[in-house]
Amino acid sequence: xxxxxxxxxxxxxxxxxxxxxxxxxxxxxxxxxxxxxxxxxxxxxxxxxxxxxxxxxxxxxxxxxxxxxxxxxxxxxxxxxxxxxxxxxxxxxxxxxxxxxxxxxxxxxxxxxxxxxxxxxxxxxxxxxxxxxxxxxxxxxxxxxxxxxxxxxxxxxxxxxxxxxxxxxxxxxxxxxxxxxxxxxxxxxxxxxxxxxxxxxxxxxxxxxxxxxxxxxxxxxxxxxxxxxxxxxxxxxxxxxxxxxxxxxxxxxxxxxxxxxxxxxxxxxxxxxxxxxxxxxxxxxxxxxxxxxxxxxxxxxxxxxxxxxxxxxxxxxxxxxxxxxxxxxxxxxxxxx
Numbered sequence: 001x002x003x004x005x006x007x008x009x010x011x012x013x014x015x016x017x018x019x020x021x022x023x024x025x026x027x028x029x030x031x032x033x034x035x036x037x038x039x040x041x042x043x044x045x046x047x048x049x050x051x052x053x054x055x056x057x058x059x060x061x062x063x064x065x066x067x068x069x070x071x072x073x074x075x076x077x078x079x080x081x082x083x084x085x086x087x088x089x090x091x092x093x094x095x096x097x098x099x100x101x102x103x104x105x106x107x108x109x110x111x112x113x114x115x116x117x118x119x120x121x122x123x124x125x126x127x128x129x130x131x132x133x134x135x136x137x138x139x140x141x142x143x144x145x146x147x148x149x150x151x152x153x154x155x156x157x158x159x160x161x162x163x164x165x166x167x168x169x170x171x172x173x174x175x176x177x178x179x180x181x182x183x184x185x186x187x188x189x190x191x192x193x194x195x196x197x198x199x200x201x202x203x204x205x206x207x208x209x210x211x212x213x214x215x216x217x218x219x220x221x222x223x224x225x226x227x228x229x230x231x232x233x234x235x236x237x238x239x240x241x242x243x244x245x246x247x248x249x250x251x252x253x254x255x256x257x258x259x260x261x262x263x264x265x266x267x268x269x270x271x272x273x274x275x276x277x278x279x280x281x282x283x284x285x286x287x288x289x290x291x292x293x294x295x296x297x298x299x300x301x302x303x304x305x306x307x308x309x310x311x312x313x314x315x316x317x318x319x320x321x322x323x324x325x326x327x328x329x330x331x332x333x334x335x336x337x
Contacts, residue, residue, distance in 0.1 A: 005191040008033055008170070008181050019176050024085040025158060028109060028134065029172065031079040033190055036130055036162035036170055037183060038079075039072045039116065043128065043164045068122055069093055072115035072130065080111050087137065090149050090311050091115060092280055097146045097311065110135040110149050112280040112311075117161075118246025127165040129248030133284035134158040149311055153283035153304030160284065161248045169252065171197070173291040178255065199294040200258035203321040207242045207250045208262040215266035219299065219331035223262075247276065251285050251319070255292055260320030262328070264299060273314040274298075278306060282317050295325035299332040 006014070012029060015021040046068060073093040080089055087104035088097050092114040101108060111134055118128040136157045141148040160172035168183035170190050180194030206227055213221065227239040242259070244250055250261045265274040276282050286296030286303035296303040296319035306315060318328050 005193055008190040008192075011179065011181075011192050015174060015176070019174070021174055022136070024083060025109070025134065025136075025174070028080065028083040028086065028111070029158065029160075031082050032076075032111075032132055032160070033170055035072075035075045035079040037168065037188065037190075038075050039130060040162070040164045040168040040183065042068060042071050042075075043122070046122065066116070066119040066122060069116050069119050076113050076115045076130070076132075080113075083109070085109050086111055087141070087143070088149055089113070090279060092277060092312075095312075097149055099143045102143055104137060104141045104143055104148075106137060106139050108137055110137065110151065112149075112284070114277070114280045117248050117281070118244070121244070121246055126244065127163055127246055127249040127252075129161050129163040129246065129252075131161045131248060131281055131284050132159065133280060133287070146311065149279075150308040151279075152307060153278075153286055156283060156287050156304070159287040161251065161288070163248050163252050165249070169194075171252065171255065171288065173288050175291065178288055178292040180255070194256075197255045197292050199254060199289065199292045199321055201293070201322045203258040203260060203324060204237055205240045205242060205257070205259035206262065206320075206324065207244070207253075207259060208264075209243055209245070210241065212266055212268060215268045216264060217266065217335070219328065219335045220262065220264045220266070222331055223328055247281060247285065251288065254289070254294070254320045258321050260318065260324035260328075263317045265316035269314070274316040275314060276317045278303075278308055278313045278315045279311050282306075282315050285317075285319060289319045293322070294320050295322045297325050297329055299328060 012026045073091055085108050087101040087108040088099050088110050090097055090112040113132040117131050121128050133156050135151045135155045158174045163169040170181040178197040180197055181190035182193040184191050226234050230238045263275050269275045282303050289296045298316040
């Protein structure tokens with residue numbers, strides 16, 4: 001008989017004892033887990049209550065908002081506001097920073113989140129998810145200046161995501177590895193089902209939107225061409241290509257069986273700096289991938305070392321198995337000479 005899996009709370013309390021995990025962070029992570037559980041229910045029941053369509057508005061990114069984007073954002077704000085140590089919330093869906101404390105102090109938290117990643121897939125019944133990141137500030141900051149939330153990825157103390165698919169998954173790192181939990185229907189609990197998730201260094205699978213081929217820079221075209229050349233090409237093996245158009249689904253697959261995910265800067269998004277947002281997409285996923293033994297890069301530098309200039313900043317993203325990310329960085333370096 002299989003041993004009963006730890007609940008999220010049991011796991012976090014064990015992390016508290018073994019690695020001195022801050023108790024306030026435990027409370028915050030439980031609030032985030034509650035948000036994800038409720039959002040999952042919204043997604044599952046959306047077709048019955050008419051919440052899957054457009055909200056008739058656009059977000060700060062200029063993207064059409066789904067009703068579910070708005071609902072998911074409201075859930076994150078409502079539940080993350082419960083923790084008295086949270087100084088500010090930074091959401092993909094809202095231009096301004098939500099300041100919860102007038103005088104943020106050392107030890108307070110900043111929470112960054114994409115409340116519903118991949119929402120364009122909702123009406124197709126494909127996997128979507130939420131992404132979040134937590135930074136603990138070392139010094140008091142100025143709540144009257146939104147630039148106070150501009151923190152490099154290496155300052156994160158926690159990152160995670162939830163996938164709303166056949167089951168609801170919650171994947172979390174607090175800086176000591178990556179662990180996956182699954183929501184148990186009927187109990188309301190997340191249980192540890194995927195302990196110590198690790199990414200294989202080698203892979204034969206990659207994920208990219210191939211329809212943008214003509215827009216890519218030469219290093220990305222070179223990598224793609226070599227992968228699809230198969231056993232007769234320079235890589236000497238067959239690669240499989242995947243594309244779900246949901247970053248959480250792509251990263252979850254990589255954590256489960258390896259691979260590399262690419263959303264590069266190209267001629268179609270170069271003016272914006274790329275497609276994916278640094279603070280609440282690239283940074284948290286970068287931390288998760290690195291904690292699982294992988295690598296995360298823009299092609300020219302480590303994602304978590306990028307100095308942010310805006311809380312809605314976009315960057316190129318290449319992440320997954322170390323060997324593939326290293327090869328892509330080498331191709332970018334070669335193209336500069």
